[in-house]
Amino acid sequence: MAGIYRSRVDGVNVDYVIRFSSSLADDKRIIEADIDGTEAHDIMLYEEGIIERKDLVRILCALEKTRQDLREGRIHLEGKYEDIHEFIEAHVIDLVGMETGGKLHTGRSRNDQVALDIRIQLRNDLNFISKLTIELVNTLLSKAEAHLQTPILLYTHMQHAQAGTLGHYLLAHAEVFLRDVQRLQDCFDRVNLSPLGAGPAGGTSLGINRERTAQLLGFDGLVRNSLDATSSRDFMLEPAACLATLMVNMSRLAEDLVLWSSSEFGFVEIADEFASVSSMMPQKKNPTVLELIRGKTGRVIGNLMGLLCALKGLPSGYSSDLQETKPLLWDSCDQTADSLKILAGVVSSAKVDTERLARKASASYVFATDLAEQLVAQKLLTFREAHRVVGHLVKEMVSTNKEPRDFSSRMVEEAVEKVLNRKIHVEPDLAADVKTPMGSVKKRKSLGSPNPVHCEEMLRELKERAAMSTAAVSTREQKLQAADSLLGETVRRYLSSSGSI
Numbered sequence: 001m002a003g004i005y006r007s008r009v010d011g012v013n014v015d016y017v018i019r020f021s022s023s024l025a026d027d028k029r030i031i032e033a034d035i036d037g038t039e040a041h042d043i044m045l046y047e048e049g050i051i052e053r054k055d056l057v058r059i060l061c062a063l064e065k066t067r068q069d070l071r072e073g074r075i076h077l078e079g080k081y082e083d084i085h086e087f088i089e090a091h092v093i094d095l096v097g098m099e100t101g102g103k104l105h106t107g108r109s110r111n112d113q114v115a116l117d118i119r120i121q122l123r124n125d126l127n128f129i130s131k132l133t134i135e136l137v138n139t140l141l142s143k144a145e146a147h148l149q150t151p152i153l154l155y156t157h158m159q160h161a162q163a164g165t166l167g168h169y170l171l172a173h174a175e176v177f178l179r180d181v182q183r184l185q186d187c188f189d190r191v192n193l194s195p196l197g198a199g200p201a202g203g204t205s206l207g208i209n210r211e212r213t214a215q216l217l218g219f220d221g222l223v224r225n226s227l228d229a230t231s232s233r234d235f236m237l238e239p240a241a242c243l244a245t246l247m248v249n250m251s252r253l254a255e256d257l258v259l260w261s262s263s264e265f266g267f268v269e270i271a272d273e274f275a276s277v278s279s280m281m282p283q284k285k286n287p288t289v290l291e292l293i294r295g296k297t298g299r300v301i302g303n304l305m306g307l308l309c310a311l312k313g314l315p316s317g318y319s320s321d322l323q324e325t326k327p328l329l330w331d332s333c334d335q336t337a338d339s340l341k342i343l344a345g346v347v348s349s350a351k352v353d354t355e356r357l358a359r360k361a362s363a364s365y366v367f368a369t370d371l372a373e374q375l376v377a378q379k380l381l382t383f384r385e386a387h388r389v390v391g392h393l394v395k396e397m398v399s400t401n402k403e404p405r406d407f408s409s410r411m412v413e414e415a416v417e418k419v420l421n422r423k424i425h426v427e428p429d430l431a432a433d434v435k436t437p438m439g440s441v442k443k444r445k446s447l448g449s450p451n452p453v454h455c456e457e458m459l460r461e462l463k464e465r466a467a468m469s470t471a472a473v474s475t476r477e478q479k480l481q482a483a484d485s486l487l488g489e490t491v492r493r494y495l496s497s498s499g500s501i
Contacts, residue, residue, distance in 0.1 A: 015080075018080050022080075022081060022082055022083065023082070023083045023084075023323045023326070024077050024078070024079075024081050024082075024083060024084060024087060025077070026323075026326050026327045026330075027077070027083055027084035027087075027326075028077060028084075029121055029326075029330050030084060030114075030117040030118065030120070030121050030326075031067075031070055031077075031084055031088075032067070033116070033117040033118075033120035033121050034084050034085060034088055034113070034117045035063050035066065035067050035088065036120065036217065036484075036487060037113060037116045037117060037120065037196060037213075037217065038063060038088065038104065038113075039060060039063055039487060039491055040196070040212075040213045040216040040217050040487055041107075041108055041196060041197075041213055042056055042059050042060065042103075042104060043056065043060075043212075043216065043490055043491070043494070044208060044209050044212045044213050044216070045103075045106055045107060045208070046494075047209070047212065048207055048208060048209050048212075049207075050106060050107065050206055050207065050208070051103045051106060053494070054100075055100045055103050056494060057494055057495060058096045058100045058101075059092060059096065059100060059101065059103070059104050060491050060494055060495055061096075061495055062091075062092040062095040062096050062101065063088070063092060064491065064495070065095065066088060066091050066092065066095075075091065083110070083114070083323075084117075085110050085113050085114065086110075089101070089104055089105055092104055106206065107197070107199075107204045107206040107208045108196070108197070108199070108204075109198075109199045109200040109230070111198070111199070111200050111201065111230040111231075111318040112195045112196050112197060112198040112199060112200075112226075112229060112230050113196070114322075115195040115198075115223075115229060115230055116194065116195055116196045116217075118235075118236065118326065118329075119191055119192070119193070119194070119195065119219075119235065120217065122191050122235070122236070122239060122329070122333075123188060123191050123192050123476075123480065124480070125239075125330075125333040125337075126184050126187070126188045126191065126239060127188070127473055127476055127477055127480075128337060129184060129243070129246075129333065129336055129337055129340065130181055130184045130185065130188075130469070130473045131470070131473055132337055132340035132341060132344070133177055133180055133181050133184070133246065133340055134181055134466055134469050134470050134473070135340070135344055136177055136340055136343060136344040136347070137174045137177045137178055137181070137462070137466050137469075138466055139344045139347050139348045140170045140171070140173055140174040140177070140347060141170075141171070141174055141459060141462055141463055141466065142348075143166075143170050143347060143348070144166070144167040144168075144169075144170035144171050144174065144455070144459060145167065145459055146167075147165065147166035147167040147170065147352065147354075148165060148167035148168075148452045148455045148456065148459070149165060149167070149438060149452055150165055150166040150167065150352070150354050150357060150358075151163055151164070151165060151166075151357060151358050151361040151362075151437035151438050151441065152164050152165060152166050152169060152267070152357050152360075152361060153357075153360055153361050153364055153366060154169075154366075154450075160364045160365070160366050161366065162366050162369055162370075162440075163361055163364075163366045163367065163370075163437040163438075163440045163441050163450070164441065164450040165438075165441060165450045165452065165455065166352065166354075166357065167450075167452075167455050167459075168449075168450035168455050170347075171455060171458050171459060171462060173249075173253050174462050174466075175458075175462065176249045177246075177249060178462065178465055178466065178469065180242065180245065180246040180249060181469045182469075183242040183245065183246075184239070184242055184246075185469070185472055185473075187235075187238040187239050187242055188476065189220065190235055190238065191235050191238075191239065192218075192219055192220045192476075193219055193220060193221050193222060193223045193235075194210065194213060194214035194217060194219035194221070194222050194223065195222075195223045195229035195230060196210065196213045196214070196217070197209075197210035197213060197222075198210075198223070198225075198226035198227075198229035198230050199226060199230070200230065200317075200318065201226060201227050201230050201231065201316075201317045201318065202226055202227065203226040210222055215483070215486075216483065216486060216487045216490065217483060217487065218479060218480045218482070218483025218484065219483075227316060227317065230317070230318050231314075231316055231317050231318050231319075231322075233307070233311055233322060233325055236307060236325055236329050237304075237307055237308065237311065239329070239332075239333075240300075240303060240304045240307050240328070240329055240332050241304055243300055243304075243332045243333065243336045244297075244300050244301050244303075244304045244332070246336055246340075247293075247296065247297040247300045247301070247335070247336055247339060248297055248301070250293055250297065250339055250340070250343050251293055251294045251297040253343065253347075254290040254291075254293040254294055254343065254346075255290075255294060257270070257287065257290050257346065257347075257350070258287050258290050258291065258294075261287050261350075266353060266356050267352070267353055267356060267357055267360075268350045268351060268352050268353065269350065269351040269353070270285070270287045270290070270346060270349075270350060271345075271346070271349035271350065271351070272285075273345075273349070274287070274289045274290075274342070274345060274346045274349065275287060275288065275289075276288040289342050289346065290343075290346065292339075292342075293339045293342065293343060296335045296338075296339055297339075299331070299335055300331075300332045300335050300336060303328040303329070303331055303332045304328075304332070306324075306325075306328045307325050307328050307329065310322070310324055310325050310328075311325070358437070361437035362404065362405070362436065362437055363403060363404065364404065365394045365397070365398070365404060366437070366440070367404060367407070367434045367435050367436075367437075367440045368390050368391070368394050370434040370440040370443050370444075371386075371390050371412070371430075371431075371434050371435075372386035372387055372389075372390045373386070373443075374430050374433070374434055374443065375389070375390075375412070375426075375430075378426075378427075378430065380424050380426065381416070381420075381424070385420060388419055388420075389412070389415045389416050389419050389420065390412075390415075392415050392418070392419050393411060393412065393415040396415070397411075404435050405435065407431055407435045408428075408431050409426040409427065409428050409430055409431040410426075411431075412426045412430075412431065413425065413426050
């Protein structure tokens with residue numbers, strides 16, 4: 001049976017109209033959600049006295065057979081159906097007849113049905129992506145712990161800025177990704193509300209129990225207003241925005257790794273399994289997966305823009321434009337999940353050239369800010385005076401091909417006399433303390449700096465936050481699993497004395 005919803009119009013749509021209008025190919029992701037939602041809805045209809053027990057039993061039996069047939073490939077999503085909802089209802093009617101199967105959709109619209117299905121699937125995707133993001137965070141933390149005293153150059157404007165450590169750098173990205181986890185957790189709470197029972201836009205005259213279906217499906221509450229429940233899609237926009245943000249954060253880390261793995265930098269080497277070769281140049285080892293993360297970031301941003309554009313001009317109430325929002329959201333979920341797995345693998349397996357990092361940092365004049373601040377700390381100069389003196393000193397050292405290791409306190413005294421026309425005495429150990437990268441780093445006192453003491457504190461805190469986030473996701477999953485068990489047990493209880501169709 002096909003076209004069961006064509007009550008108002010005559011005739012059968014021509015094939016190209018059906019292909020244009022149908023979302024069946026995009027609905028594969030929500031098949032199980034649609035069956036679960038239908039079972040919960042029909043159980044509620046029986047419990048409220050709207051359909052009879054014998055009808056419920058036959059409908060549940062048909063739905064379970066449909067589920068099993070789909071899983072095992074005995075039936076396929078094909079035919080002249082507008083969407084998965086029509087497909088499943090038509091299949092049930094084929095199995096049990098119109099007299100019983102025709103009651104399946106009582107008191108429900110496809111409008112609240114599709115909003116329900118998307119929310120059920122989306123909350124699972126959010127939990128899955130949250131876990132993958134936490135795994136990336138833990139990978140970064142593990143790598144950071146091994147490199148709390150590995151010196152690196154920190155950049156601003158892609159110019160040498162200050163000395164830092166690789167551990168501090170990795171902790172910075174861990175902080176960013178934990179914020180992404182928090183955003184995903186926050187929007188989960190707004191996704192996990194049930195729209196079922198809202199009808200097309202204005203509810204139903206039948207005495208349904210929306211709280212019961214929400215309970216059976218593991219929702220924390222209801223989207224109460226029926227118009228809001230069926231026509232709003234901000235519950236899709238918010239996750240799409242969170243995913244775009246997460247991808248942008250991954251893209252920035254990927255870009256650093258692309259640069260650092262180049263011959264010009266040579267700070268890290270990407271593992272062979274995450275690299276590719278040139279079709280012509282045998283020496284090449286290309287970080288293609290990192291480049292693809294950058295590219296897929298644009299794709300996920302584009303999906304967000306597509307969602308915003310689809311929604312921006314819609315009138316209140318359901319419009320078929322909303323059909324086009326699902327594939328955009330699912331693609332964002334999939335691309336983000338895949339990118340998280342890849343990036344965690346790249347970070348975990350990357351080889352760090354600590355000697356090259358140390359040489360580069362030691363050959364740079366990034367000690368300049370620390371030197372200026374030490375002159376201030378010793379109350380020898382104001383900061384602006386120290387800035388002028390040290391800037392002059394670095395300029396002279398560069399012009400005379402002197403390296404940072406050649407730096408001395410005597411050179412500072414001479415620079416002060418030349419720039420400020422006065423004499424000061426600089427203790428020898430002041431120069432010795434700051435002219436090495438780690439000596440410079442260990443002088444930093446501000447919280448959150450690369451000083452290993454501060455990094456150890458940050459590492460402990462981030463580990464605790466990651467563990468708390470893992471526990472939060474686990475709690476959400478356990479709650480959904482408990483609801484799934486409740487629904488399954490309820491279905492089995494009604495089917496226990498039913499026999500077969």
